Amino acid sequence: MMKEIEELEKSYIVLMPGQEQKVDLFALQMLQENRIRGLLVFEKRVFNGEEKFYYDVSGKQSMAEEPSELSLSGAEIRMLLQSLHCLITELHSYFLDIKGILLQFEYIFREEGEYFFCYNPSFGKEETDRNWAGFAESLLGYTNHDDDLAVLLSYEFYRKSKEKKSILQILEEVLSLSLEPEEEEIPVADEGDFLIGISVEEESGEQKKSFDMITFSIFAIWFLVSIGYLLFLFYSGENIKFSETAGTPNGRAALIFLGLSILGMLACNVPWIDIKEKK
Numbered sequence: 001m002m003k004e005i006e007e008l009e010k011s012y013i014v015l016m017p018g019q020e021q022k023v024d025l026f027a028l029q030m031l032q033e034n035r036i037r038g039l040l041v042f043e044k045r046v047f048n049g050e051e052k053f054y055y056d057v058s059g060k061q062s063m064a065e066e067p068s069e070l071s072l073s074g075a076e077i078r079m080l081l082q083s084l085h086c087l088i089t090e091l092h093s094y095f096l097d098i099k100g101i102l103l104q105f106e107y108i109f110r111e112e113g114e115y116f117f118c119y120n121p122s123f124g125k126e127e128t129d130r131n132w133a134g135f136a137e138s139l140l141g142y143t144n145h146d147d148d149l150a151v152l153l154s155y156e157f158y159r160k161s162k163e164k165k166s167i168l169q170i171l172e173e174v175l176s177l178s179l180e181p182e183e184e185e186i187p188v189a190d191e192g193d194f195l196i197g198i199s200v201e202e203e204s205g206e207q208k209k210s211f212d213m214i215t216f217s218i219f220a221i222w223f224l225v226s227i228g229y230l231l232f233l234f235y236s237g238e239n240i241k242f243s244e245t246a247g248t249p250n251g252r253a254a255l256i257f258l259g260l261s262i263l264g265m266l267a268c269n270v271p272w273i274d275i276k277e278k279k
Contacts, residue, residue, distance in 0.1 A: 002106070004057075011060075013040075013107075015053040017122035023051065027121035030094050038087035040109065040116050055118050057109050064106035067141040074149025076113075077139070078175065081157065083115040085171040091119075098167070099123045103135035105142070129161075132170075136161035149179055 004013050017023055031042040040055040063070065072080070088098050100123045102108075107118040136158040143154040153174055160170045 010056060010058045012054045013057055013118070015055070015118075015120060017051060017053070017120075021122040023122040024097075024100075027096055027100060027119075030096055031119060031121060034094065036094060036096075036119075037090050038083055038115070038117060039119050042119065053120070057116075060109035060111040060116060062106060063108045063110060063142075064104075070142055071144040072139075072142050072150060072154075073144050074147045074151075074153060077143065077150050077153045079113060080108075080115055080139075081153065081171055081175055084117075085168065085175065087117055088168055088171075097123070099131070103131050105138060132167055133161045152177055152179065 002013055002015055004011065006012075028044065030036075031039075032044060035041065040057060040060075043054040043056070045052050045054055084101075087101065091098055091101075096119070100119045100121060102118045102120055109116045136154075139154050140158055144150045156177060157170070157174045160173060163170065
């Protein structure tokens with residue numbers, strides 16, 4: 001049983017444990033001695049031997065509005081589910097059973113985009129799965145069906161609430177959903193990838209350039225040796241004219257090597273000039 005009261009400029013909702021419900025003394029002590037994030041501030045009062053639980057809702061707006069008046073956007077639903085996820089994690093650290101969370105919308109309040117929940121230390125033996133399934137079904141009625149994200153989150157939460165999974169796992173799976181397509185990760189190529197990516201044609205071209213340079217160097221050496229040998233014959237002999245030196249057997253051999261070396265260098269092209277690029 002719940003009722004709302006105003007007292008000394010503060011607003012409270014008041015719960016009275018039912019006769020069939022037994023108060024969890026450990027939970028009661030935790031609520032009285034700790035300020036638990038995500039829960040309404042709790043206070044136990046006794047009147048004429050009757051225990052009453054007071055929850056401070058000052059400045060907070062109840063979500064117990066008609067669905068036609070309160071339509072939650074995708075961002076608001078995400079924040080609501082995120083708040084529940086944080087609250088469950090917080091309750092675990094205090095060794096409190098999540099059955100104590102009242103999931104009816106009249107017990108859920110918000111203030112400046114932050115959601116607050118009511119924890120009843122006399123929660124009895126309600127089935128947790130049934131409570132969450134009921135909350136998920138109620139959430140559908142508060143969903144803005146013109147908001148694609150709101151529809152996605154609320155309907156996925158409703159569908160997954162029927163699965164045999166922990167509520168934390170269900171919340172994490174729903175909160176990971178997004179309307180934006182995932183960007184494909186572009187692999188970063190290393191040096192080995194670049195080497196593998198060289199085509200056969202490029203590789204053979206590089207090998208040809210290397211071979212041409214070696215061949216060109218050999219013919220260039222022949223050319224220099226031939227010139228040097230001709231000069232040697234000219235200065236060491238008694239011939240006055242260079243033509244006479246070239247007419248000797250040794251001179252003709254030197255000229256033949258000279259001509260072959262010139263032809264060889266022309267056939268190899270000049271390795272440091274890229275003729276294709278000039279074209």
